[in-house]
Amino acid sequence: MFIKSFAAKIFAKIVVSKIRKWSQNPIEAQQKVFKTLISEAKNTAFGKDHNFDAIQSPADYAKKVPIRDYEELKPYVDRVVSGENDILWPGKPLYFAKTSGTTSGAKYIPITKESMPHHVEAARNAILCYINETGNADFVDGKMIFLQGSPEMTEKNGIKLGRLSGIVAHYVPKYLQKNRMPSWETNCIDDWETKVDAIVEETKAENMTVISGIPSWVQMYFERLRTKTGKDVGDLFKNFQLFIYGGVNYEPYRAKFESLIGRKVDSIELFPASEGFFAFQDRQEANGMLLLLDSGIFYEFIEAEHFFDENPERLTIGDVKIGVNYVMIVSTNAGLWAYNVGDTIQFTSTKPYRVIVSGRIKHFISAFGEHVIGKEVEQAMQEAIQQHGFSISEFTVAPQTNPKDGLPYHEWFVEFESEPESLQQIENTIDKAMQQQNSYYLDLIEGKILQPLQIRTLKKSSFTKYMKSQGKLGGQNKLPRLSNDRKIAEQLISLQD
Missing domain, CATH: 3.30.300 (GMP Synthetase; Chain A, domain 3)
Known part of the structure; x- marks a missing residue:
C-alpha cells in the first residue's frame, strides 16, 4: 500500500467521526448555524434592513425576511458587485461565481472566505466517506480527472469572478496536484469540443482511477476515447474505479456508461451549486445524499404544491417528512438570505437526513394540472x-x-x-x-x-x-x-x- 492511500484511510475515519456527531444531532446543528449567521450579519446593510437584532428564532426570521430569488435579491447583489462593503455579509466576497441568468443576464453569486472552505471540504468528505465505507483507497495513487469549466478568472471592482468549478480548481490540495488532470492549459480551453479532444490526448495513456463530471459531458469524453483508441474505457483505464457526478440523475445514463466502460464502477453523487454545497452520497447502498447541516447553510423547506400560495409555510429540518416534494430555501455565510435556489428535493431518510433532487421548481409540466416533475x-x-x-x-x-x-x-x-x-x-x-x-x-x-x-x-x-x-x-x-x-x-x- 502506498503512503498516500494509507493516510487517506486514517483521515477518512477522523472525518466520518465528525460527520456522525452533527448528523446524529441535526436540529442542534441547524440551530447553531442559524444563530451564527444572524449574529455575524446583523450589522450588514441587509441585516439592518431586516432587523436582525430582533431575530431570536426561525419563526422570527420567517416573519422578517421574505423568500427571494436572484432577481429579488439583485439590488443588494448589485451593491456588492459595485464594490460596497458590508452589504450581504461582513466585508467583501472573495469571489463571484458567475452563472447565466434568465431575466437579468449574468448572475453574480457571492463566495466568501467563510463559505469557500465548505465547497472544497464537502467534495473531499464525499470521497473520504467512500474510502471509510469500502476500505478502497488505492485510487488516490492514480490520476484523477475533473471535467469542469475554465479556471481562468477576471476581476470586477477588486473581486475575482469565474465559474464555480473553475474557482474550486484553485483549491485542489497540493498532495493531489500531481494526480490531477487535465493540464492547466487544457482546462483553460473555452471551446468544449476542442477541450474534450485535448483531454483525450492527454489522458488516453495515463493511469486514470477517478473521473468526475456531469454525466452527459463525461459520456462525450468516453465516446471520443473509444473512437480514438478502439478500446472500452475500462480496458484503456484498467484501474478506473470511481465515477463522481452531480447536477443530473445518473440512472438514465448508467446503461450507456457501463457499455462504454465495459464493466461496472462505483459512483458517488454530489449536490453542489454556486450558492453552496448542499449534500453528497455518504453511503453506497443508501438512497439519497446526506444533507450538510453543519456547513454554514440554514435550510428552510416549502411544500412544492403550496410554493406559489400567498403565504406558504416555511418548515425547518425537524418538520420535514419523507417523500414530500419540497422547494429548498437557503440562508448562507456567503450572504444569501431566504434564497430560493430553484431546486426541489425529497427526503429519503430522516435518520440521518438524506435527500434526492426531484427537479426544479421552474422545470415541470402542468399544462393540464398534472404537476409532473x-x-x-x-x-x-x-x-x-x-x-x-x-x-x-x-x-x-x-x-x-x-x-x-x-x-x-x-x-x-x-x-x-x-x-x-x-x-x-x-x-x-x-x-x-x-x-x-x-x-x-x-x-x-x-x-x-x-x-x-x-x-x-x-x-x-x-x-x-x-x-x-x-x-x-x-x-x-x-x-x-x-x-x-x-x-x-x-x-x-x-x-x-
Whole structure:
C-alpha cells in the first residue's frame, strides 16, 4: 500500500467521526448555524434592513425576511458587485461565481472566505466517506480527472469572478496536484469540443482511477476515447474505479456508461451549486445524499404544491417528512438570505437526513394540472430502459397542447443509441410508469383529457447541437429534463431538417 492511500484511510475515519456527531444531532446543528449567521450579519446593510437584532428564532426570521430569488435579491447583489462593503455579509466576497441568468443576464453569486472552505471540504468528505465505507483507497495513487469549466478568472471592482468549478480548481490540495488532470492549459480551453479532444490526448495513456463530471459531458469524453483508441474505457483505464457526478440523475445514463466502460464502477453523487454545497452520497447502498447541516447553510423547506400560495409555510429540518416534494430555501455565510435556489428535493431518510433532487421548481409540466416533475420522468425512463434493454444519449419532455389529430399529450424527445425494436412498447412502459407515479396524470389519461405520451426520436448529436446553439456546450451546463412550454421542443425539431 502506498503512503498516500494509507493516510487517506486514517483521515477518512477522523472525518466520518465528525460527520456522525452533527448528523446524529441535526436540529442542534441547524440551530447553531442559524444563530451564527444572524449574529455575524446583523450589522450588514441587509441585516439592518431586516432587523436582525430582533431575530431570536426561525419563526422570527420567517416573519422578517421574505423568500427571494436572484432577481429579488439583485439590488443588494448589485451593491456588492459595485464594490460596497458590508452589504450581504461582513466585508467583501472573495469571489463571484458567475452563472447565466434568465431575466437579468449574468448572475453574480457571492463566495466568501467563510463559505469557500465548505465547497472544497464537502467534495473531499464525499470521497473520504467512500474510502471509510469500502476500505478502497488505492485510487488516490492514480490520476484523477475533473471535467469542469475554465479556471481562468477576471476581476470586477477588486473581486475575482469565474465559474464555480473553475474557482474550486484553485483549491485542489497540493498532495493531489500531481494526480490531477487535465493540464492547466487544457482546462483553460473555452471551446468544449476542442477541450474534450485535448483531454483525450492527454489522458488516453495515463493511469486514470477517478473521473468526475456531469454525466452527459463525461459520456462525450468516453465516446471520443473509444473512437480514438478502439478500446472500452475500462480496458484503456484498467484501474478506473470511481465515477463522481452531480447536477443530473445518473440512472438514465448508467446503461450507456457501463457499455462504454465495459464493466461496472462505483459512483458517488454530489449536490453542489454556486450558492453552496448542499449534500453528497455518504453511503453506497443508501438512497439519497446526506444533507450538510453543519456547513454554514440554514435550510428552510416549502411544500412544492403550496410554493406559489400567498403565504406558504416555511418548515425547518425537524418538520420535514419523507417523500414530500419540497422547494429548498437557503440562508448562507456567503450572504444569501431566504434564497430560493430553484431546486426541489425529497427526503429519503430522516435518520440521518438524506435527500434526492426531484427537479426544479421552474422545470415541470402542468399544462393540464398534472404537476409532473423531473424525478417522475427520469424514473419512468429508467424503468423502460431496464425492461426493454435499450440505451439513450439524452431526453427531454414537453407538452403537445395543440396536436394535428386527437387529444393533447406529453411529447418525449429521445436520442437513442440505436433504433429500438418497438417504440410502441417503450411508450407503453413509460406511460404506465407515469400513471403509477402521478395520480393527476392518471386522472387526465382516464378522463380522456390527455392521450398516452408519444416519443419523437431524434438524430444523433441533436442535444449536443442544441446545447451548442445556446452557448451551453460542456462544463457544468445541464439540459432541462422537462419544460412547461415548447421552446426547447421546437428548436430540437428544427435540428431534424
